[in-house]
Amino acid sequence: MHLRATETTLTGVAGLVGFGVFLRELDVDAELQRTFGRLKPDSRVVFPMAAQMRLLIDAAVAGEARVFGLEAPANDPLFVHLAGGVVPSIDRVYRDLRRFDDKALAALDSMLAEHGLAPLAKAPPDIIHLDVDTTVEPLFGSQEGARPGPNPRYHGRPSYHPRLVRVAETNTVIGAQLRPGDTNFGNDDVPDVERCLDRVRAAAPEAAVYVRIDAAGDCTQLLRAIADKRAFFLTKPRLTRDLAGAISLVTRWKTVDWDADGRPRRQVAEVLFRRGEWADLAARVIAVRTLDRTHARPIYLWGDLDYPVQVYLTN
Known part of the structure; x- marks a missing residue:
C-alpha cells in the first residue's frame, strides 16, 4: 500500500466506459454534434456543445444530477479522461447551457422521444400504458425559474415542478418539461400530452393506449383531449x-x-x-x-x- 498525493489508477466510475460504448452504438455522440453543434459553431472552441452535453450525461449516470455536482467527479482520473483530459469549470458549463434557445429545447425533446420510443418500434406491444406524472424538486438557492409553490416537505421553498411522460412497458421517458414550482398541472399541459400520444400512435398504431395520471389529472379539457386521441384515461377525481x-x-x-x-x-x-x-x-x-x-x-x-x-x- 503506497500513500500518494493522487492515485491515477483508481476510479469510481468504471461503468462509464461500457455506457459510452452503448451510446456510441446508438449514434448519440454524432447526433448531439449534428443537432446542437450550431450553438457553438466556431471550430476553435475548446469545449464543443456536444462534448458538454455528453459530460452532463456521464455525470448524471455517475449520480451527479446537478451541474454543481461536477466538482466531485472532476477528481476522478477516468471521468477526466472521458471528458477529453480537462473538466470545464462550472461557470463555463452554465454559460453554455444558457445558449439553449427554443429550437434547441424542441430538438432535445424530440431526441429524448426518439430514443424512448425506439423499443416500441422494434416490438410494439398490444397495450401501452403512459404515466403522466409531476413531482416537486425543492431548491436551496436562487436558481433560474425556481419559484415557491406547493411543497409538501419544504414549505415556502422555491422549487421546480417538472412533468414527465413515461412508457410503463419499456420504462422509458418520451416527454419531459422543466417548469417553475408554482405551475399547476392542467389545461396548459394538453398540447404536450397530445404530442406524446401522437408519438406513441406513430410508433405503435395498433396498440391500445392507457394514460394514467394522479389526482392532478381531474381536468376536463385534458381528459377530453385524451379521449379524442382514441386513448383511455385513468385518474383520480377530486373527492368533493x-x-x-x-x-x-x-x-x-x-x-x-x-x-x-x-x-x-x-x-x-x-x-x-x-x-x-x-x-x-x-x-x-x-x-x-x-x-x-x-x-x-x-x-x-x-x-x-x-x-x-x-x-x-x-x-
Whole structure:
C-alpha cells in the first residue's frame, strides 16, 4: 500500500466506459454534434456543445444530477479522461447551457422521444400504458425559474415542478418539461400530452393506449383531449362533498378479493355520479374499498365499516 498525493489508477466510475460504448452504438455522440453543434459553431472552441452535453450525461449516470455536482467527479482520473483530459469549470458549463434557445429545447425533446420510443418500434406491444406524472424538486438557492409553490416537505421553498411522460412497458421517458414550482398541472399541459400520444400512435398504431395520471389529472379539457386521441384515461377525481355522498349511498358492491376467513377484503362499485363540468365527457366513476392499509391518507365514508375508499375516473 503506497500513500500518494493522487492515485491515477483508481476510479469510481468504471461503468462509464461500457455506457459510452452503448451510446456510441446508438449514434448519440454524432447526433448531439449534428443537432446542437450550431450553438457553438466556431471550430476553435475548446469545449464543443456536444462534448458538454455528453459530460452532463456521464455525470448524471455517475449520480451527479446537478451541474454543481461536477466538482466531485472532476477528481476522478477516468471521468477526466472521458471528458477529453480537462473538466470545464462550472461557470463555463452554465454559460453554455444558457445558449439553449427554443429550437434547441424542441430538438432535445424530440431526441429524448426518439430514443424512448425506439423499443416500441422494434416490438410494439398490444397495450401501452403512459404515466403522466409531476413531482416537486425543492431548491436551496436562487436558481433560474425556481419559484415557491406547493411543497409538501419544504414549505415556502422555491422549487421546480417538472412533468414527465413515461412508457410503463419499456420504462422509458418520451416527454419531459422543466417548469417553475408554482405551475399547476392542467389545461396548459394538453398540447404536450397530445404530442406524446401522437408519438406513441406513430410508433405503435395498433396498440391500445392507457394514460394514467394522479389526482392532478381531474381536468376536463385534458381528459377530453385524451379521449379524442382514441386513448383511455385513468385518474383520480377530486373527492368533493357531493361525490363522497354519492359513494356513501352505494348499496351494491362487487367483492373481488377475500381474506383467509372468507370475508370481503376488496370491493368495487360503479358510482352513478356526474359532475357538471363532465357534461359531454364519456367517463365512469369507479370506487374501490379495501381493508388493506396501502394508502398514507385513508378516507373513511362509513361509520360502521372499516373500509377506506379510493375513487377513479375512467372512460
